[in-house]
Amino acid sequence: MSEPAATTAMVDKAPDESFLALRDLQVHFPTDDGIVKAVNGLSFTLERGKTLGIVGESGSGKSVTSLAIMGLHKGSRAKVSGEIWLDGEELVSMSVDDIRRLRGNQIAMIFQDPLSAMHPLYTVGDQLTEAYLVHNDASKAAAKKRAVDLLDRVGIPSPDKRFDDYPHQFSGGMRQRAMIAMALMCDPKLLIADEPTTALDVTVQAQILDLMVDLQKEFNSAIIIITHDLGVVAQMAQDLVVMYGGRVVEAGNVRDIFYRPEMPYTWGLLGSIPRVDRGGDHRLRSIKGTPPSLINLPNGCPFQPRCDFQQHVEGHSCVAEVPELLQIGRDGHRVRCHIESERRKQLFTEQIKPSL
Numbered sequence: 001m002s003e004p005a006a007t008t009a010m011v012d013k014a015p016d017e018s019f020l021a022l023r024d025l026q027v028h029f030p031t032d033d034g035i036v037k038a039v040n041g042l043s044f045t046l047e048r049g050k051t052l053g054i055v056g057e058s059g060s061g062k063s064v065t066s067l068a069i070m071g072l073h074k075g076s077r078a079k080v081s082g083e084i085w086l087d088g089e090e091l092v093s094m095s096v097d098d099i100r101r102l103r104g105n106q107i108a109m110i111f112q113d114p115l116s117a118m119h120p121l122y123t124v125g126d127q128l129t130e131a132y133l134v135h136n137d138a139s140k141a142a143a144k145k146r147a148v149d150l151l152d153r154v155g156i157p158s159p160d161k162r163f164d165d166y167p168h169q170f171s172g173g174m175r176q177r178a179m180i181a182m183a184l185m186c187d188p189k190l191l192i193a194d195e196p197t198t199a200l201d202v203t204v205q206a207q208i209l210d211l212m213v214d215l216q217k218e219f220n221s222a223i224i225i226i227t228h229d230l231g232v233v234a235q236m237a238q239d240l241v242v243m244y245g246g247r248v249v250e251a252g253n254v255r256d257i258f259y260r261p262e263m264p265y266t267w268g269l270l271g272s273i274p275r276v277d278r279g280g281d282h283r284l285r286s287i288k289g290t291p292p293s294l295i296n297l298p299n300g301c302p303f304q305p306r307c308d309f310q311q312h313v314e315g316h317s318c319v320a321e322v323p324e325l326l327q328i329g330r331d332g333h334r335v336r337c338h339i340e341s342e343r344r345k346q347l348f349t350e351q352i353k354p355s356l
Contacts, residue, residue, distance in 0.1 A: 018045040018046065018047065018085065019046060019048045019086070019087055019189070019190075019222055020045065020046040020047075020084075020085065020086055020087075020222060021045045021046075021084075021085040022042055022043055022044050022045075022065075022069075022082070022083070022084050022085075023043050023082055023084075023085070024041050024042070024043055024081075024082040024083070025039055025041070025042040025043070025065065025068060025080075025081075025082035025083070025092075026039055026041060026042075026079075026080070026081045026082050027039040027064050027065070027068050027073060027078055027079070027080050028040075028078070028079045029077060029078050029079070030077055030079070031295070033295055034295040034296070035295065036294045036295055037294050037295075038061050038064040038246055038294055039061040039064050039065055039068065039246050040061070040245070040246035040247050041082075041246075042065060042082075042243075042246075042247070042248060043248070044241050044248070044251060046190075046222050046224065046239075048189065048220055048221070048222050049216070049220045049221070050222055050223075050238050050239065051216065051222075051223040051224075051225060051236050051237045051238055051239075052222075052223070052224050052225070052237060052238075052239045052241065053224075053225050053226075053227065053232075053233035053236070053237035053239070053240045053241070053254070054066075054224060054225070054226045054227075054240075054243060055226075055227060055228065055230060055233060055240065055241070055243070055269065056242060056243035056244055057228075057244070057291045058228075058291070060243040060244050060245065060246065060291065061243050061245075061246040061247075061294075062194075062243055063112070063194055063226060065226075065243075066192045066224065066226055068080055069084055069091065069107065069190075069192060069224075070103055070107055070109055070192065071094065071096075071100075071102075071103060074096050075096060080092055086102070086106065086107065086190065087106070087189060089102075101135075104134065104135060104185075104186055104188070105135040105186045105188065106188055106189050106190065107188055107189070107190045107192070108182075108184065108186070108188035108190070108192070109183065109191075109192040109193075109194065110176070110179050110180055110183050110191070110193040110194065110196050111179065111194055112194045112195040112196075112198055114167070114175035114178065114179040115167060115168070115172075115175055117179060118167040118175065118178070118179070118182075119167075120166065120168060121166075122166075123163070123164050123165060123166055124151075124163065124165055124166065124167060124170065124178050125144065125147055125148075125163035125165075128147035128150070128151070128163075128178070128181060128182050128185055129143035129144055129146075129147050131182055131185045131186065132146055132147065132185045132186060135186045136186065144163065146185065147163060147181070147185065148160050148163055150181040150185060151177075151178065151181050153181070153215070154177040154178070154180050154181045154211055154215075156174060156177055156178065156181070162174075172204070173200055173201070173204035173207070173208070176196060176200065176204075176208055177208070177211070180196075180208070180211065180212065180215070184215060184219070187219055190221065190222045190223075190224070191212075191216075191221045191222070191223045191224075192223075192224045193212065193223060193224070193225045193226065194226045195226060195227055195228070196208060196209075196212070196225065196227075197227075197229070205232075209232060209235055209236055212225075212236065223236070225237060230258075230269060230273055231273065233254060234254060234258060237254050238253060239251075239252065239253050239254065240252065240253070240257045242257065242263065242265065242266050242269070244291075244302060244303055245291070245292050245297055246294055246297075246302075247302065247325075248325055248334070248336065249263050249265050249266070249303065249325075249336045249337075250262065250263040250265070250266045250333075250334065250336065251325075251332070251333070251334045252331065252332050252334060253331060253332065253333070256329070256331065256333045257333075258270070260345075260348070261348065262328065262333075262335045262337065262341065262344040262345065262348065263303075263335050263336065263337050263344075264303065264307050264308070264309050264337065264339075265287070265303045265306075265307075267348065267352045268285060268286070268287035268306075269287075271284060271285025271352070271356055272284050272285060272286065272287070273356075285356075287306055288306055288308070289305060289306040292305070298319075299320065300317065300318050300320050300321055300322060301317075301318050301319075301321075301322060301323055301336075301337070301338060302322070304318040304319055309339060309347060312339050312343055312347065313338045313339055317338040318338050321338070323337055323338045324336065328341050
């Protein structure tokens with residue numbers, strides 16, 4: 001597989017220089033068993049017209065991060081701290097009414113399950129027009145025209161007729177398309193897609209992803225795509241954040257993380273991708289164990305109980321200290337690992353890369 005051309009790298013910028021900037025975001029949930037540290041010090045930036053992928057196993061903090069950006073933790077028991085800057089406005093300290101003004105207008109989200117995200121007792125058309133009328137001084141006729149136009153743009157056949165259908169009358173792929181239309185009703189500057197192709201046929205997945213790329217080019221939206229599927233990231237994103245245990249463990253442009261990864265957890269994720277260009281005897285690499293409890297995170301590196309490379313670290317750093325997220329190149333590539341960078345490169349070249 002040939003290496004793709006270089007893309008614009010993700011680098012840290014001052015909040016007023018980046019369209020979206022998260023600074024030390026923390027989202028904790030108090031429970032009877034203890035504090036769930038779902039997101040524990042997350043930082044990244046994103047520019048208009050670019051796509052950022054966020055990957056990791058279930059429970060790594062991906063969806064909680066997206067809900068924090070949307071302001072959907074406000075009014076709940078969640079304790080949110082840090083900063084989220086969107087186009088010069090700080091969202092964490094913003095009031096519920098002010099964040100509601102932005103939601104659907106400046107920020108929109110495609111939820112993982114469109115059937116549960118859409119109200120079963122209202123038609124698809126009613127739900128689309130409501131989103132438009134809340135943020136625009138327009139007539140119902142104008143809102144309907146906008147909704148029918150977008151349903152047509154996202155590939156819904158006979159959109160003027162399907163406008164009056166209920167969500168259960170749509171197939172899974174069509175509901176996902178309708179969710180994309182709903183998210184785009186007010187031309188948002190930031191679109192968050194949480195597992196947008198889950199449970200869809202492969203051909204429908206490709207159509208949905210192509211549609212998102214085309215619409216991004218038209219509206220110049222920034223996109224955050226949250227997924228387990230690294231193939232989706234390779235197709236859509238320029239930059240990538242790998243999360244584990246509520247923290248970023250590797251971040252940078254897609255080219256570097258796919259072809260020069262340095263975090264053992266990232267090696268495991270890449271090793272789990274099926275390869276159609278390998279013979280039938282090619283076996284996937286698995287990551288031993290299970291993700292950590294976010295109430296009782298292990299001491300030291302959160303990945304150390306599952307890591308097969310601790311012997312390459314002198315002393316007891318892996319079990320005693322949380323590694324810092326350090327930049328390892330001029331292109332914004334950052335890694336959280338106690339193994340020395342040159343040793344990580346050697347391990348990847350000699351042991352990991354040949355088996356991928």
